[in-house]
Amino acid sequence: MNLLSCFSLLLIMWVLSNTLFSAIIDARSEPLIPVPSISEQFFVAERIPSSQFPIKMEAEPPGESEIRVVHHHDLNEKILIALIVASSLLGGILLFLLFFWIYRQKKLKNSNKKSRKSLEAAKGISMNPIMVKFDSLRMANSKGSLAIFDYPSLVAATNNFQESNHLAEGGCGHIYKAHFDEKLLAAVKRIDGVTQDMEREFENEVNWLSKIKHQNIIKLFGYCIYGDSRFLVYEMMEKASLETQLHGPTQGSALTWHLRMKIAVDVARGLEYLHEHSHPPVVHRDVKSSNILLDSNFNAKLSDFGLAVTSGTESNNLKLSGTMDYVAPEYLLDGKLTDKSDVYAFGVVLLELLTGRKPLENLAPAQCLSIVTWAMPQLTDRSKLPMIVDPVIRNMMDLKHLYQVAAVAVLCVQTEPSYRPLITDILHSLIPLVPNELGGSLRVKEPTKPVCPGPSN
Template sequence: MNLLPGLCLPMWALSSTSLFPMLEARPESTLPSISSSTLFSKKEQEPTFLFSSEMAAQPPGMPLVPTIQVVHHEDLDRRILIALIVASTLLAAILLFLLWFWVYRMKSSKSSNTESKPNSDVTRERPRKAILDNFNSLKVAGKKGDLVAAVEYQLLEAATNNFLEDNILGEGRHGCVYKARLNEKVLAAVKRMEGGEQDVEREFDNEVKWLTKIQHQNIVSLLGYCTHGETRFLVYEMMHNRSLASQLHGTTHGSGLSWNLRMKISVDVARGLEYLHEHCNPPVVHRDLKSSSVLLDSNFNAKLSDFGLAVNSGIQNKNIKLAGTSGYVAPEYLLEGKLTDKSDVYAFGVILLEILTGRKPVEKMPSGECQSLGTWAMPQLTNRSKLPSIVDPVIRDTMDLKHLYQVAAVAVLCVQQEPSYRPLITDVLHSLIPLVPLELGGSLRVTEPMPLPPR
């Protein structure tokens, strides 16, 4: 405690100065010298005679009437010893008092912190607004190594209205994603991961680890996490336009996405992947890139999510356990277990085909067999006369054919069976930026007015 040494020093100085008058009472210059024989004599010491100042002040010729002051050395030593004992006792008492005061303050502080943490029964009785207001004081996944906030389960329960079915935004491998209202202005998305399997625990820990480290405009922000029994929760920033998959394959069937918006989303996804592959140290392979893991905010800015399967790129990932989503898994990873950053490039190529055609990555044939989008589209992508016919009807004839041919060429390269034939994601990004208008983050200058994105 910093207060203790600061108070002890003045107290010691005060007790020491009180001894000075006593010490000054012991004459030094007038004491006779003591020989060694006298020092070790068993006889009682003779008293010392001191002439007072009155004697020196008498006028000459007057008989001297000396005023003799008798001081015994034993009495003087005894008084000094008593003074030292009193001062030491006083100092010890002060130190004990300060120590007791410090212990008392520490116990009081711990007691107040314990009382400030409500138990589950009390928390359930608190008003919904009071619980949600606590979120404002939480530290989110931040910069300079700040950890992601641990959120109370009762807060999530109140924010999702007890995980009401009407608040479901989508479904994942291990559970649903809910809309959560943290306060009157702030919305969030809460992913609920059910079950106590090792896969759930591992993916939960992995996502918290990566999203705590990674900060990028095209990667979703993690606001907090919660563990409640065997259920895990992840709290993300709210993405009002949900996922790319819901936009393309949901009830609107891609009607809300113009050609320019689709190109903007493609560039955003490529930028997020470039950050993982080129700017993270060591590089990161997403391993589960798909249209449902591409989230869209209110301005259709795309951000990558679902980092539960992400791993560091390197030699150790040449033979790694197979994981991912059907239709997006690269052939070399599916057949040989070899995983590299080119595996993410393959998945990006499939997403680009989804954006271009509006079709799902895997579709059932009339015969009952499943066919991948890449297998179906490849013969037509390389044929300029057939290419316009496979474009999503929502955007057909709304783009420059040169731009369409360039996007098709990039998609063909990305979904090559041989990974060495696929381009780096940086090259893909540089090929797509010129197709996106300046207003949407690209380098294309558009002469006609841009259509406003639907709300």
């Protein structure tokens, strides 16, 4: 029973009690029937049976007699007093509930007004349908609620987006290092000149990352909307992206064989969560080395969910998106999108980790060669396989482990989607290749015997 129902019930009881009170007062105002004299009462008593006789005779000392008449006057007064007290109590309770209800409504109204003003100030613009959607999402998802950053705080944290704080340039924006305080170090992605497609991807990113929580998926702290610019505030990933580590200035020198296998396992775990444990299941649709970020301990996390969709979404309604070097053939040619599309992209990443090559190599101004086309003939030839391994790790792995990784990669990049394994099966194949201390099940008792180095590329 809510407050309004209780209020109505007490109002009815108060009205009834006051009606009864009024009826009693009216009854008392009528003239009383005169009491007959003692002699009349005596003769009347002779005609009335003793069971109905209203006069009580009490024993008195000899020579004295008194007849006492008992009336209902005292009883009526007690009832009247009780009704007055009850009516007063009900009236008091009713007034208390009325004032409490008014107070609650006023407080709720002020709270909503204050929240809306705060939200508008944080975003720097007036509310519109997308803002309402974001605010509803934040309120509905209390466990993983996102912070709404105001623009001045982002300016202060990035030192007005100084070049010295510039970390990287993404597909649709720039990423800056941000110091909000001594404890919170974050990465701010700035997107300027937002188009309709960018707006849709921004909304998609906020939507998915407010729901998805996993150790191998990037954490989104919050967002900011300011004019035509959009800002996303992520956890800091000190080692940048896998693409930077493999194809940047260091050319993969910091990535040992075991670290590369750990990264592969981390990515597979993130994809397994999306495909098998997320409700609803999710297809990332843009798995690539630049969207795999590494923290200070080389823990890998999937990022950039702007193109992610619910598994089973009709691909006819989806615009062909993603990076061509990682796009599965069936999606590129026929528009068919499933979780096996992510598996294909994972296979390309696995080949990058294995060979150290880019997914698409420029052989001539008008000629490119994909890593899949180049590697496939050699992956299945055990005599040639060691020759295509990245020279940085060529002497670090066991040959059996190399064969196993090559076999997994071959299955992932099969042209026919049904031939590709599930991401769960891939994960179970790779975990035994990663040492215990790095999150796998491999027990390393002594250094592995190096593979005979082949000629470098």
